[in-house]
Amino acid sequence: MESVAVEQFPSRTEKRQDGFNFLFFKRFVRLIPWLFPSWRSIPSLLLVFLLCLGLLEQYVIYNIGNVPSKYYKALGEKDHSAFWRLTGIAVSLIVSEAFIKSTTLYISTYLYLQWRDNITRHLHQKYFKEVLYYAINVVDKSVDNPDQRITQDVDKLCSTLSQIMAPLIISPFTIAYYIYKSHQSSGYLGPVSVLVFFIIGTVFNKLLMSPVVRLVFLREKMEGNFRYKHMQIRSNSESAAFYRSGKIEEGRTNHHLANLINTQRRLILREYALNFSVNTFDYLGSILSYIAIGVPIFLGTYDALSAPDLSALISANAFVMIYLINCFTTLIDLSVQVTNIAGTTHRVVELREKLEQLYDAQQSHEKNRPANMQGFGWSEMYVEEPTGHTETLLRKDQGYQVEAGSESETEDPPITALRVNDLTFVAPKSTEKLCIGLCFDFKQGVNILVTGDSGCGKSSLLRVINGIWPELRGTVTHGVEQLPHRLLYLPQRPYFTDGSLRQQVIYPLQEFDRLADTGESDDIVIEDLLSKSDLGHLKDRVGGLDTQVDWNWYDHLSPGEMQRLSFTRLFYHKPKFAVLDEATSQVGVDMEERLYSLCSQLGITLLSVGHRDTLRKYHHVELHIEKQGTWSLKPLSAGSNS
Incomplete structure (x- = not known):
């Protein structure tokens, strides 16, 4: 089994793209319309409510902070009535603060859920558009672990952002107010000392933050690789068990674990330095208030005050200064959470950017395709014989004809589901041409069998005509829409969604969709088809x-x-055309005959990929692909009698 390639250390390019830098702010701005769809949206209203709660909390905190200084005065003057009045006010303020904090936490959590729902749905809209989920997981692969980015990274981003958004917005207002109050009690020395203190702390923390952001980004990548390896074992446990490959898979899984643990060790070392800086500035701030008030006291500015008044002044100034410092240090403390936001923002928006690039490339490719099936510069493969009404296969380089059935002059001409013209294709990110200059029609009433050695490009051809792989040259034109009742593909590995048995049968229709009125209930139709x-x-x-x-x-x-x-x-949808990729490789010859006979009875024209010789009798034409990119068409005369 193949292991997932792991990059243990970020490259220089990766470092430039996942740091705390201008690109982060640019990508975050791109998220804003998803976070706040409109001014009247629920997230916008919740954020406004959070801001109001935050401002109310600042008012309550300011009054709670002044309580100690008033206690000093009341106790110093032995004012009995003032003491009990102050105690009642203090209890009311504390209960109010508890209510505000609980409500803020509830609203923040609700906002987180709204954001996660909005962002995830928007990503889903892009991820499931056309076949971009296939392109980004199989064809492009330049973005690691898209599933983890949609599930875990979006969750972490929204959770952390909901916790810090309100404090980040409110902080400038509270800082401005407490700078004013600090200047009133200690002059210019108080606010200036706090600003210098904050600037120094910010510079230190900025230097320590960028490496943490990069390692958070890398850690999420390693987490995805480790989880994917376990998912790989879960999905292929039986195949691995037949090989008795527990030991080797243990080693490879432990290799991914080792890369993850090593990355986390580097991260916690960087976080240690960042946390040391944050905590140092937190505790240094606690004594800065006393230094600021101590200078005017020692200079005699407050000599005229009584001892109780001076104690009240020191207490009030200490609260103002400490809370001002706390406002600044709160911003510094949030730097650790900002690193997580930066790392997950890069991962989420990078996924969005890649999906948009893939979609734009796909649309550009589609625009270059012909709008209809007119104007091809090659001879019609199927032409009407002038002497009868027999469908004929004609090639200039191969002199053969295939009778596909008789038609009356009044019947509509047969529908052409696919027209392949001068098609050359390669595997994604490969230069080896799997097939060169392929030309054929997939026309109603003419079953085509695609054969060739393993690895020659048979399944690749189906991917190209389906549109999930681009062609290198030539065109594939669809004469019918790729809808379940018109053209249905059965891939080599059958796909089943989660849900009931009915959902497996009617897929890709929704539960509430039903067949056209046939005079029978949907249950009877499904049960009959299951029995067949x-x-x-x-x-x-x-x-x-x-x-x-x-x-x-x-x-x-x-x-x-x-x-x-x-x-x-397939029988439930009963399309006019079906493309089958090794669709009967796991059933017996008798069951294969029953299934193909049912297709014939339902009027389904088939393009089949297969190796069994028994398939030939159900088809009219064989398209044989060689490994060198050459190909050939020849009739299967038995097909007209099937």
Whole structure:
């Protein structure tokens, strides 16, 4: 089994892109429309409410901070009534503060949920657009662990941001107010000393923050790689068990764990330095107030005050200075959380940017395709014979004809589902041409069998004509829409979503979608199709068509059952055309004949990839692809009798 490539240390380019820098602010600005869709949106209203609570809390805290100085005066003057009045006010203020803090926490958590919902849904909208989820996971791969970025990184970003957004916005106002109050009690020395103190602390912490941001980014990447390895074992546990590969997989999984632990060790070392700086400035701030008030006291500025009044002044000034310092140090303290926001912001917005790039590239590629099937510079593969009404396959370089059936003059001409013209394609990020100059039509009533050695590009051809791989040269033009009832693909590995048996059969329709009116209930149709695919027992096994199961369908179905259930889905939709990739490789010859016969009865024209010789009798034309990129078309005469 292949291991996931791990980059243990960030490259220089990566360092420039994931730090606490201008790019972070640029990317954060791109998130704002997702955080606040409009001024009247719930997140906007919640943030305004949080700001109001924050300002109210500052007012309450200011009054609580003044209580000790008033106690000094009341106790110093032995004022009994003032003491009890002050105690009542203090209890009321404390209860108010407890209510405000609890409400703030609740609103912050609710805001976090709104943000996570908004950002995740927006990412889902881009991720599931067209086939971008396939492109970013399989074709491009320049962004690591998209699933982790959508699930875990968005969660961390929104959780941390909801906790610090209000304090960050309110801090400038509280700082300005307490600078004014500090100047009143200690002159210019108080606010100036605090500002100098804050600037020095900010410079130190900025120097220590950037390495932490980079390591947070790298840690999330390593977490994703470690989780992916465990997911790989979970998804392929049976295959690994047949190899008895526990020891080697343990070693490879421990390798990912070692990379993660090493990154976390480097991170906690950097965080140690940052936390040391933060805590040092926190505690130095606690004595700065006494230094600032001590200077005017020693200079005799307050000699005229009585002892109780001087004690009250020192207490009030200490609160103002300490709280001013606290406002600054709160910003410094938030730097640790900002590093997490910076790291996760880079990862989330980088995913968004890559999805937008892939979509733009896809749209640009689509614009260069012809709007219809007119104007091709090659001879029609299928032409009408002048002496009859027989569909004929004609190639200038190959002298053969294939009879595909008789038609009356009044019938509509057969539909062409796909027209492939001068097609050359390669695997993503490869230069080896898998097929060169391929030309053929996939036309109603003519089944095509695609053959060739393993690795020659048969499945790759299906990816190209489906549009999930780009062509290097040439065109693939669709004459019918890729809708389940018109053109349906059965991939080599059947896909089953989570949910009930009905949901597996009707996929990719929604639960509330149904077949056109056939005079029968949907349940009868599905049960009949399951029976024809020899899957009638599944309904009893899961407890009914609509029983919601919480297990993985891949763990409870055999490979043959998965392929037969995939055919049941095909029969349910009954499209005019179907593309099958090794769709009967896990079923017996008798079941294969039953499934292909049902396709014929339902009028489904097939383009099949397969190796079995038994498939030839169900097809009219063989498209054979060689490993050198050459190809050939030849008739399968037995196909007209199938």
